[in-house]
Amino acid sequence: MEDFKTMSLTDTYTLANDVKIPVVGFGTWQTPDGDVAYQATLDAIKAGYRHIDTAAAYGNEESVGKAIADSGVAREDLFVTTKLWNDDHGYEETKAAFAVSLKKLGLDYVDLYLIHWPNPKALRSEWAARNAGSWRAMEEVYNAGQAKAIGVSNFQIEHLEELFKTAVIKPMVNQLFLNPSDVQAELVAFDNEHNILNEAYSPLGTGRIFDVPEVKAVADKLNKSVAQVVLRWSLDKGFLPLPKSTHEARIIENGELFDFVLSADDTAVIDGLTGKFGSHLNPNEAEF
Template sequence: MADVYTNPEKHVILHNNVKMPILGLGTSHDGGYSHEAVVYALKNCGYRHIDTAKRYGCEKYIAQAIKASGVSSEDVFLTTKCWPTDYGTNTTREAFNGSCQRLGVNTLDLYLLHWPDVPSGVRDKNSLLLDTWRTLELLLDEERVRSIGVSNFLEPHLEVILNECSVVPHVNQCEFHPYNNPKKLRSYCKERNIQFEGYCPLGNGQILTEPSIQDIAQKHSKSPAQILIRWNLQNRVVCIPKSTKNHRVKENSEVFDFELRTEDMDTLNNMTREIQIMDPSTIQAKIDNPLPDGYKLKLVQIPVEP
């Protein structure tokens, strides 16, 4: 079994006892997709957790990369997400089956509702969310998926689910870095045994030049990116940095050989500047605009199948 599943520092245990690697490789259609980088991450850097979404349009390429890496798909913790236009009892199941087919697996490790928003023409938003969540619960009961959760959900959105659900979400994935550190939301999730997972841990590179982060990096002889990822891990937040460059993928994985001091953690935990990379106010238009999945996908070094 891979080290990430045997070393307690390298995984978290969800409230249904599923082990989830605390460090993963993020993917998206914005910023490109590198087949070489995903293969390299799996084969050379020990990554065993990949995060994607149907919306990104790269699920089928991830399946190719896993195969090319020589790593068994059973050892890779795969997360993908259901886009709001697929919410609903039948459409969610169809979307789930489509993701499994493209990823080349029969079961998924984690399936998330991508956003709490729904198409603007829906009259009863909460009813649609609950119907969709019940479908995820059924997929879990049928052992088609090992864990289920949400993404970008705040406390009021979670309340809609928690008031009616049979299964409390295992994970809530949100933007997370020192300039976007939702402490109240994290406490809310912790009290309910919902594992917090963070995307954009490097703030899309916008915070790497922050003097206090660079000072901590210099003190530990590490890069600012490694400091930010290590901060995630010591907060026990699942972290999914993304990169299309091999050397960055490797650098991002080399974060288990040092530890931030209490004063370092206090500095990073109490940043006062606020930066939000993902603007939630733009999502409704994206949901209502009938653009295809992967519409921004930049294909980087993806092999052509014979």
């Protein structure tokens, strides 16, 4: 495991194309557009987060973009991710959707653009061709400098292998449901083999980790919060966690991960939680 003792929110992983990506991102899934998303994003940037993750489907790109503009932090010092939603798969559709996202964010470029979902229900008979079209558009956006990196989200091995058949540039990131309950070990290993960074959304199991007594015992022993312990575990696994909160105190707390270490015994306890609070949704069976 890499030693994170001296790291901070501004330290980075290096993607396959040598772009630097901060090791923890601030997630905005399920954060309502308007004052809530604006203030939470502003609070995160104020707390030292430099990696902000949003998506067209979250419906909060405008508020996130306004917070970025009002933060006083130089654009080049922030890493901003957004994502293509299911309604816009295909070459022309992706080009148009990307332009809309840029406009809503008020940005000239994003640092990372992802295909949010590999196999939308409405496109299930043509998902591979639609992904290929979207990816071709994303490669063009990348080559034009409007996205500094491109990747995918929720893609399983079969979806990645299909994309590889037509891709000129491999995805640099795969954003996945990753937490102690579901580490998707085979997929994570596949991504690592192909130099695709594993980002962890719902790193706290959408809050369900707080009901697990084993983790609370580890947290109490270390005088840390449950969230801090689990986010540190995520970093130790080489993941890039994307914690989400709308409460300033928790936003700050979730970034304070670099002044303690998990022992082998602590890690073993957390590793033993497989299946305790949910698993990833099969994208081939999702009802959207």
